[in-house]
Amino acid sequence: MENFVVEERSRVSGQADGLRLVAVLVAGLDILKDACDMDDLKQKYLSQIANASDEAALEDIRLGAVGKKGEVALKMRELGKMTPEERQVAGPALNALKDEINSALAAKKAALGDAALDERLRSEWLDVTLPSRGRPAGTLHPVSQVTEELTAIFAEMGFSVAEGPRIDTDWYNFDALNIPGHHPARAEMDTFYMARDEGDNRPPHVLRTHTSPVQIRTMEAEGAPLRIICPGGVYRADYDQTHTPMFHQVEGLAIDKDISMANLKWTLEEFFAAFFEIDGIKTRFRASHFPFTEPSAEVDIQCSWVDGQLRIGEGDGWMEVLGSGMVHPKVLAAGGIDPDIWQGFAFGMGIDRIAMLKYGIPDLRAFFDSDLRWLRHYGFASLDQPNLHGGLSR
């Protein structure tokens, strides 16, 4: 706009050379008169603009005032008839008038727009308490979540994740783990057997009763040294308040040249502190017996019962959570590892069980019932992926 006005002025002054003399004669009077006109014009248009009721009225005013044929434009044309002296006074004044009207128009236009928008928005009121369209969120099962939690913890300690078949041979599930055929532990495990065709006289395969056969398979495949955990489903023919025919275990195995039970204790203490997110949670190692470890220990964690509620990591009660020990030399040998060179520890605990303890889930049987109410209540959000730097659980 500024540039345009400057051009206009130079063009007008170029044409006006011949008329200069006449103009000078009338200059004194005209200057006075023009000044009065312009004041009137300004008052007239500013008041019209202020009173304009809508954008159409405003456009009319604009055309009448600063449009090509508007009053101000007509005045501009008259500049050519003026003397240079007159023009020097009248030109800038006209331009100023034009600017003033234009900015008043713009301001009014914006104000009208705002008012119209306000009006429209006022009519667009919604009851935002109505329910949303909904983006149903799913959940992860506690067994999956806790498996990821313990994988994160043991990964940090250098354990990798190994897996094995759920239907396994009698040898991997029992014999290789130093549980011979007549061993009472074998009867106590309530083993599920796969049916055999008539004439197939191999010992029946079993549904693995623990994740320990994965120890043997991994030792065979990878040799020593070794740091693995083996999470997964296991099966025992038992069903009551606290037992289900399928549940989940995680097995841990560390084989090296100088691993001791003291390393086992540290590993488990670190695990419990990280998993339950309680620094300094106490553990108790009690001598016990498992065919595949020697010496063996059952491990308890500190807990108390307050008003029927279990509290982990406080008080002076103990809760048994896992079995562990130094891998029996026969088990190492069964896995193809020389027990005169290598030694190590193993442990096994129930994933469902530690999930129940950590998250206060009362009934094991409900884990496998797929009740929507239970899944929603005890499940985990898809983005709650456990990691150690952000904290395992929210």
Added chain:
Amino acid sequence: MKFTLSWLKEHLDTTASVDEITYALTDLGLEVEGVEDRGAKLRAFTLGFVKSAEKHPDADRLRVCQVETDEGLQQIICGAPNAREGITVVIAKPGVYVPGIDTTIGVGKIRGIESFGMMASERELELSEEHDGIIELPSGNVGDSFTDWLAENDPSKVDPVIEIAITPNRPDALGVRGIARDLAARGLGKLKQRDVEAVDGSFSCPVSVSIDADTLEQCPVFYGRMIRGVKNGPSPVWLQDKLRAIGLRPISFLVDVTNFFTYDRNRPLHVFDADKIGGDALRVHRAVGGETLVALDDKEYTLTEGMTLISDANGVESIGGVMGGLPSGVTDETVNVFVEAAYFDPVRTAYTGRALKINSDARYRFERGIDPASVVDGIEHATRMIMEHAGGEASDVVIAGKVPDTARAYKLNAKRVISLVGMDIPEATQRQSLTALGFRLEGDMAHVPSWRPDVQGEADLVEEVARIASLTKLEGVPLPRLTAGVPRPVMSLVQRREVAARRTAAALGYHECVTYSFIDQPSAALFGGGTDATRLENPISNDMSHMRPSLLPALLQAAARNQARGFADMALFEVGPVFTGGEPGEQHMQVSGLLVGRTGPKDVLGSARDVDVFDVKADAEAILAAIGAPAKVQVMRGADDTWHPGRHGKICLGPKKVLGIFGEVHPKVLAALDVKGPAMAFTLYPAEVPLKRKAGATRPALKVSDLQAVERDFAFVVDADVEALTLVNAAMGADKALIDDVRVFDEFIGGSLGEGKKSLALTVRLQPRDATLKDADIEAVSAKVVASIAKATGGVLRG
């Protein structure tokens, strides 16, 4: 295993408290499961002294007694015949609960005279069955606690009963003496010497004993002896008290003796009535099969081939190591008793016990392994106890077979022990622990005592040393990692895919289920399973008889259960193994999702609708993308008949590589599993998704053109059975350089097009690379698209 403190102290000389003892037991691996404080219920009873006893004016058999108590002289009415002046009695004051009659004593009037309490009998305090009169104490002061008096004068009545759990490797701890030995080794006292001197027989045993040659493995040794002229009957009070305290019912003295030594020394014994042994000869042999016996539990058992039996001229009299027979059992009238102390092999005993479903104390012990050498002392202990309390005279001992040789020794490597346990246990301490447990050390060789069948190698010595040293005292030592520095990833590709599939499915709104790996045969059969190869021999119920061939049946069953609970709409998924056979490895990871009902509850926005095939298709595609499947796939038909034949697709890479299936579940399947549809599902096979071609994280360079893309819409009329993907592929192939994308945006079937026809509308996006497209270029490409589609499908542009 239960025992009382006083029983323990018969073997252990100790001043340790109950707390110290129970702590040590648990720490030693003999986990304490409970301590019963039998004195607790008697704590409120106090001693009183009867100053006078007058006949009740209105009742001949009642006496009005004035009794000195800790609360002064009290009047108590008593009906016991022995209530009289000058005796020390046990008082239940008003407000005290009396366990034997399950009553809380109050103040009351008896025939018009007030009574302030009760004088108790033994039965009322549950101390014995004695109820002929009130308790009269030979000592004690007025006001003393009765519990304290018992603890002082008759401790076996009130001392605590300790119950411990026994791991299968510790048969020796099934006897009180074995427990005492462990405690002594821990330093909680001294194991008492309790050897027995043999009783010389005064006559030759009239009953002979033999073991068949083929039975010596099952029963290597049998000791027996007759004691004649005994007087059977109720056991002495101390013995009854002992047995009752640990939950055993006293039967008769001769039987109680066998139970006593079963618990005292883990030495099961059996007693025959010698007069009922036919032909004066017992023979230990293997069952032929088909023999029968009515055992001591009054049940008749049919025996199978190979079981260890003890027979006489009358037939089978006893099942060795499991249970004796009723016909030859002792009774109150028995005067001549034949005592058996034998060793039965654990494997055979376990087999027989399991087969006959007999859970006897004898079976429990023999199958864990008793001390074979204990036959020698066992029979002498029993002889002495029987003769002491029931009189009679003993024959000489008859022996068949011989005590099996269990002698063995293992090297104690003290350094290795320290290295394995991670605890600095001096060698002297190690040797001391083993010696206290009965091992005999010769140099560095530890000879195993006969009562420890579990010790089978050096590792067992480590366990014994560690146990005695106490694992509770162990201090943790950091575990070195195999590699230093930042831990490396630890999950395999398939494991990562499982996690990604789970988290994507949950993000898409599905709830994860974990269902049992076994399902019922009919449901398994619906999904191509239920074969004999996947059958369980011993399922827990018919609902869980076969390994699942698919995740879907259990998800559908879960949906039916939820529908029965009033939830009509749901999205469920599972990630887990399915089984194609019964061999290890015939197991495959699958991901299945199930949508049932509507997309959500009815809502103001009207957005809820029935779930459809394109919901599960989208979800299957999203999960496949998340686990790294390529975007360009084929969709084929021809999946099995669990799917709606016209509404399913197989997501494939070539005809044989199926990554997954999505579609509507066949109505027959829904009906069979009682699910109200609509039900849409998908099953994905994560292991089928190919690996990335190139290793590494680098991505190809991004190529973007600054030139404006142009979109053109086309509508083609084709036969109704022509699939959209065919058109899309034909259009894409029309000009590979220029055509960037083809999308189907409309489908119209029938109507003005006529039967068997449909119209498909496509948007083709052209992306120039070198120069802006001119109208002529666009026309040229359009012509190619039309030609290509015409060639592939016979489709023509819709007029």
